[in-house]
Structures are given as C-alpha cells and as structure tokens.
Amino acid sequence: LMKDKNDFQLNISWFIHIHEDDIPLCERKTVTDFCYLLDKSKQLFNGLRDLPQYGHKQWQSYFGRTFDVYTKLWKFQQQHRQVLDNRYGLKRWQIGEVASKIGQLYYHYYLRTSETSYLNEAFSFYSAIRQRSYYHQVNKEDRPELVVKKLRYYARFIVVCLLLNKMDLVKVLVKELSEEIEDYTQRFNTEDQLEWNLVLQEVAAFVEADPLMILNDDNAVVVISNRLQEGGVPPLEQGMVVGQLTLADALIVGNCNNQVKFSELTIDMFRMLQALEREPVNLATQSSKPGTLEPNEKPAKRENPHKYLLYKPTFSQLYTFLSASFKELPANSVLLVYLSATGVFPAGRSECEGPYDFGGVLTNTNRDVVNGEMVQKRNQAQKEMHCLHPGDLFPFTRKPLFIIVDSSNSTAYKNFSNLFGQPLVCLLSPTKTGNIFNICLTFFFSFR
Template sequence: MVRGARQPQQPRSRLAPRLTGTVEKPPRKRRSRTEFALKEIMSSGGAEDDIPQGERKTVTDFCYLLDKSKQLFNGLRDLPQYGQKQWQSYFGRTFDVYTKLWKFQQQHRQVLDNRYGLKRWQIGEIASKIGQLYYHYYLRTSETSYLNEAFSFYSAIRQRSYYSQVNKEDRPELVVKKLRYYARFIVVCLLLNKMDVVKDLVKELSDEIEDYTHRFNTEDQVEWNLVLQEVAAFIEADPVMVLNDDNTIVITSNRLAETGAPLLEQGMIVGQLSLADALIIGNCNNQVKFSELTVDMFRMLQALEREPMNLASQMNKPGMQESADKPTRRENPHKYLLYKPTFSQLYTFLAASFKELPANSVLLIYLSATGVFPTGRSDSEGTIKECSLLISGCCFRIKT
C-alpha cells in the first residue's frame, strides 16, 4: 500500500474475492516466458546461480502477476459497453489480480528493487491502472463511491511523486503515460467537484506539456494543447461560486443529498415506479466538452446520482449523519453516456437497456442535439410547433 493512501478495497463481495495473502502459482505454459524475462532482468544483479531461490521465486511471481494484470486490463476494451451481465465476472477477475499485484509489490519491495529493478514510475503505473479500474466500474455501475477510490489512488500517485523521474529518461512514451494520468485525474476531480485540485492539476499538466513538447518533437503536440484548451473551457463554462458569510467558498453539488430529496405529492405511492436506466446523449455542434463529456452531460449524470457516502457526511447538516449510515442503501440508476453516437450505436444501447429493464422501472432518455427548424411552419403567435434533432444524419422529429 502506498504510505499515506488507503489500500484498495474490494468494491463488493460479488465483484472480487477477498485477498487470500497467497499468490497463485503460474501455469506451466507461462513458465518459459517468465523465466526468460527473469534472466534478462537479473543479469545486472550478478550471476544467476548466486541469487537465492526465494528471491528468484519472488521475482517470478511478480512477473506473472504483472503479465496477467496487463492481459486482463487490455481485455476490458473488448467488453461490450451495453448490457450489465456480460462484464461483471471479468471485472471481478481483473480487480482480484490487481489487488494481489498491489499487495505483493508492497510486501516484497526491497527484493523487487534489488533483483527486478522496480522503478517508481512502474509502481505509479500499477496504481494508475487500479484508479482506471475504479473509474470505469463507476461508469458501468453509477456507484459514486468508486470515484472516491479512484481519487485515492490518483492522489497517492501525485503525493508520492511516482512519475517524478519520468522526465529524466529519454523515453517520450513514459511522458505520455504521465500526461494521460493527469487527464484522467482531472476528470475524476471534476466529477467529485474538487475544483481547487482541478486548477492545480491543470497548471501542472500545462507545465508537463510544455516540457514534453520542448524535449520531444512529436506529432501529438497539437492534441495535448487541445486537451488544455478543452479543460480550460470546461471550467469556465460553470463559473458560479457560492460564498459563506466569511467569504469562503461553499462546495456545491448537483447530486441528490439525503436532505435535498423532495417530498412525494399527495396520492403518490412510494416504490410504484423507479428510475432504473438513463441514456444520456450529447450531439450538439461546437459544444464545450472534455474527454467526450459535454457540460450538459456532466450536469445531467450528477443530477441522477446520490452523494457518495463519505462526501455526503461532510456536506450534510449536523445531525443528519445517522440517515446516511443506514444499512438500506438505494442504488443509483444505471447510465449510458454517448457522445456523438451513430444511429446504429444509439439503437443498440437503447435496445439493450430496454431489454434489461426490470419490472415497474423507467428508462430516461436525455437527448441533446443540434436542432433543425422548418421554415414557414408556425402558429398565429409565431410559436414553432415542430422541429427535428439531427444525430449522425438521422432526424428525430419532435412535436410541441
């Protein structure tokens, strides 16, 4: 575990099994590949016969876990983005292997430093992958508590300066890893409304990009400068600040807090219908966005979420902690975020969501797209009665 940061907690019992403390033995079919890599790694540490058997096994097990974690992580991109049943078991295996890898490098850090040559940026890369796992699991489950787990790992990377030595190596691909880490960290902080941290990260990212473009003449300089422009425009799009009587900034959130839930209207029955799924689509031209997340999509997804448990305890009024700690926890509605999808993608996600919709549940469709208004079709008061939304060449007609 990173000193000063929390150990990665298992998101749920059904997501990943508990850490047993033992590392599974690598299959025989992988031994030759791992042993070949082991010889290459240990060549600088002295004769291979002089290395104790226990240390050899430690490096072998670490190489196996590292290789297995990369395979599972790379396989995540092949999982379908729609549907909720196909990816659960795969995420569970991936979390389990990364948990073992993280604990293993903590327990055997000295041996890995001496025999494997473990560098700090490699530890940071493992922590960054775990942060990505938590973030993507949040996207698939809408459970905001996983955002806090992602923030913990990303914050630990920054506090422990795991990527600090990357700039001293003449390897642009390592610097790109660092830049991508900053971009992902900014997205998580935006979703958690940590604007002070966001501003610091943007300043650090700007300095890193300037150093990167100065040292390496690469083709992606324009792309990284565009990233800076997008995040700056995203921050400026919501400049409202709430101040206390002493002029200190109050952290506000678009998420639903325990104290902010409206009362039911007279005659309404609790639990009659529940919002289970939401399809949030952004397809406007020239819209402010960052990382395929437009401003309106950003606000809408937060409006459909409850506050994370630990964040809610800080923001709720005194005396309301008891309600936040009740064992009965209501899940957030599952969301699909689609930025400029094709009609085929929109139809596929809509069909998959409707197919898995539970009984007495509701599917919300939020569609933000460029309007196409017909000419000469208005009533006597000049009110438009009909318009269309344009998505990937297909028009959706809307009547008012």
C-alpha cells in the same frame, strides 16, 4: 496456469544475469511471480476494451477477475519491495502505472455501475500517485512515451476531480499539467504537441463554463453539488405512494456542435449525470485499508440509476444502447433518454405532419454541419438519415419512458404520441433560451 508461467519465462530472462547462481531461489521466485502477475494484469486490462459497452451482467465476472489480479499485484509489490528493487530494478513510475491502472479500473467500474462511491476509490489511488511522486523521475529519462503516461494520468485525475466537484484541486492539476506539457513539448519534437495543447484548452474552458459563484457569509466560494444529498429527498405529496415507478436506466447523449467538453464529456452531459446520482460514500472508510475493497462489495442498497454516456453516437450506436436498456429494464421501472444535440430541421414544408416530418436531433456523421445548427438534406424528398426523429423512439414507449430534449429543434417532439398507454413524459427545452433550461433541470428530478 503452468503453461502461462512457462511461456512467460521469456519475458523475465533479462533480469537473471551471468551471476544467476548468486540469486537465492526464493528471491528469483519472487521476481518470477511478480512478472507473471504484472503480465497477467496487463492482459486482463487490455481485454476490458473488448467487453460489450451495454448490458448489465456480461462484463461483471471479467471485471472481478481483473480487480482480483490487480489487488494481488498491488499487495505483492508492497510486501516484496526491497527484493523487487534490488533484483528486478523496480522503478517508482512502474508502481505509479499499477496504481494508475487500479484508478482507471475503479473509474470504469463507476461508469458501468453508476455507483459514485467508486469515484472516491479512483480518487484515492490517483491522489496517492501525486502525493508519493511516483512519476517524478520520468522527466529525467529520455523516453517520451513515459512522459505521455504521466500526462494521461493527469488528464484522468482531472476528470475524476471534476466529477467529485473538487474544483480547487482541478485548478492546481491544470496548472501542473500545463507545466508538464510545456516541458514535454520543449524536450521532445513529437507529433502530439497540438493534441496536448488542445487538452489544456478543453479543460480550461470546461472549468470556466459555469460563471455562477456562490459565496458564504465569509465571502468564501461554496461548491454546490448537483447530486442528491443524504436526507435531501423532497417529501412526497399527499396521496403519492412510494415505489410505484423507479428510474432505473438513463441514456445521456451529447451531440451539440461547438459545445464545451473535456474528454468525451460535454458540459450538458456532466450536469445531467450528476443530477441522476446520489452523493458518493467513501468506501475506503468501511474497509481495513484504502483501495482494497472488492468491486462486488456494496456498503448499502442505495443504487443510482444505471447510465450510458454517449458522446456523439451514430444512429446505430444510439439505437443499440436504447435497445439494450429497453430489454433489461426491470418491471415498474422508467427509462430516461436525455438528448442534448444539435437540431435537424426539415428542408421544406411537408404536406404531412407525421413523426418523421419535423426533423429531430443530430446523430453523428461526417457530413458538414451548416451554420453550426442546421443539417441540409441532399434530396428534399427524403428524410434526414443522420437524425433521431420522434418516430424513432415510438417502439420504446411500450415501457415507461421519460424523454428530455435539449435542442434548438426540441419542438419536433412536442406532439410525441403515447401509442401503448404506458407512462410517458416529454420535457422540452425552449428553443431560444436553453441556458435557463439547463439551470433549472436539476430541480425536476428526485428518484427513490
């Protein structure tokens, strides 16, 4: 710890001017401690990207340490705001950056744990940034990188609001983001203008992707959640026993060409992940102050199935995540694999009818896609290598498996073999009326 602090002194030397003797020792220590916490928090946050994306346990201790440092940093800047303003020159956008990082932590912790309550925690921090105008002064500074921080904050806030079905707020945020991007592109001649305009187009298309509107008796729009409501579990049929099998893990794969998406979340992935979750509980109401809950605290045992969201994975990536889920699947548990992907069809009629002869669904590749649907092979005698064939999933039928294929070539999986006698369900979309399948998917799921 002392070594870190000694190394860190170089980063704060700028704030101690010629009149360093005029700065009381206690205030100098306050600034030093703040800078140390700020630097440590950045190191830990940057280290998150190096953690394995799969597995349930390897990353938890690191997340815990990161949460701990950010909690200390947030409380420290609250307790010593006046000293930091006067001696360090703390700006409001810097406070906003800390709050934004905490929001990102909660969001990524939600992705890791599937506990929707952490979405509310992310929302509380993102909302506070907007309400307190932490980024308001950024536009007055001639620093495009600060404006980009603000734009990224808006994009992340929109994702969280989408997942919480706060559609009215999403529309307001999109309008504000549009104004911010317009101001940014007018003030700075940067290379990322087209990228930010594309972000706007994506989120606008995402919001408009579902034309279905439900009105109440007063003709007001009602937002219907796809998540499982408290007390909304359908009753068991006669003779069924609770707890025989539990849906524990789910891989949600999105690899459709030209499908509406925002960030790395397609509309199909968005709908399916909500169908596998319970309505979130606001954890802030159970703690002394909003945003102070430790990530290892849980309000009650109400776990959602653990999920991996894979946007356009390669075959090796998909197989790695499948193997990790299979390895860590608890006893009496089911692994769900949802494949929303472009169909890959065989180039010609095969004399055999094996698990690799009917094509499958596309995995990510840089090769061109013909007609938006069909991937052609260079050598018709060989099988398509950038494809998840039914036979590729056979090893995972050693444990209970639930497969959903939403694809133009879903029929490739219709004769899926159950080689090991374990529970197996294959739910296949129609090949021509997939939209109806998407609407009905939610009603197939209830997990206990």
